[in-house]
Amino acid sequence: MPRRPPPIPIRRNYSRDLKNRVIHQHYTLQRKTSEISVNLDMPLRVVQRVLGTWKEIGDVCRERKGRGRRRVLSTHNMQFLIAIVDRNPDIYLDEIQDEIWTQHGVDVSIKTIHNSLKRLGYSSKKLTRQAAERQQERRDRFFLEIGGIPPEYLVCGDESAVNLLTTYRLNGWSVKGVRAWKIAKFIRGTRCVLTLLFPLHVLTVSQDTQFYQR
Template sequence: MPVSYSKDLRERVIMAWEAKEGSQRQLAQRFKVSLSFVRNLLRQYRTNGQIEAKRRGGYQKPTIKNEHLGLIQSLVEGKNDLLLRELCDRYAEHTGISVSITTMHRVLEKLGLGCKKKVFTPASKTPQEYKS
C-alpha cells in the first residue's frame, strides 16, 4: 500500500526550492521523487502554506447503526418477500436515513437473512406421443 512522503522530505524540497537550488525537475531528481510530486507540493504550499500530506481514505462510520438492525430484522420477518429497494424505502420511512441497495444487502448478509426469492417453475411438459 502506498505511503505518503515524510514531512521531513517535504520540508527539504520546499527549502531547496525557496533557496533556488534548482528547477522543479532538478529537485525531483535530487530527492528521488517524481516531478508531479514536486509540482503538487509547491502548488499546495503556495495555495495554503501547508506541506502536510492530504488525508487518505479510512474508516467510515456505518450508515445503518447496530440499534437499527432489529428494525431491519422485523421488517424482513413481517414481509419476507420485499425487494431490496422496498426494504430500503421502508427503512427510510422508519428512520429518516436513506441507504443504498448495496448497503441493505450487506446488512442482510450480516444478519444471515436471505433476500433471494424462490422462483416457482412448473415441471417441464413433455410432448405427448401419438399412439398408432
C-alpha cells in the first residue's frame, strides 16, 4: 500500500498573555519546558521559541513588519488624485491615468486608480449640473420683486429650443454621502415662444370640456 503523507500540523496563534505565562512558570516557578508544555497545552517547540524570544529581545512577541509590496501611488500621488477629481468630478479613469503619467511619470493601471478612489471614500454617482450662467444675487432679487406681485397679474409662457449640449457626462466622482455636481453651461441655442401669453386673471379652465375660455 502506498504511504500516506504525514498530516500537516495546524499552526495556532497564541496570545501574549499565554506567552507571558510561559515566562512566569519558567523563571518564577522554576519549571522545565516539558512541564510548561503540558500545563499550558502548548507544543514544546513553541515554549522553547517563546523563551528564546524573551532572551533575545526581552519580550514574548516581535513587532510585525509591513506585509505586501509597496503601493504604486505615493502619498503625494494620492493628494494629486484627490485634487484632480475634486476639480473635475466627471473625469474618466483613463484620463486620470494619463494625467498621473504626464504630471508624475507614474505608470498605474485603471484598476489601481479605481481601488485608490474607493479607499479614499469616493464613489461614482449621478452627476448634478449647476448652470454656469446662474447669478445667485440676481435670482434673490428676482424672488423679492416677484413676491410683491399678485398671482393674477403673472404671465406664463412656454419656450422651446434645440438642445446643443447633449455631450455632457452623466456620472461623476465624489465622497460617499456627498452629491457629485459640476458647473456647466445651460445655454442650448435660440429659444422660440410657441404659445400665446395671457394674464391668468382672464383665463379659466373648464374641467368638463378641457378647453380654455375667456
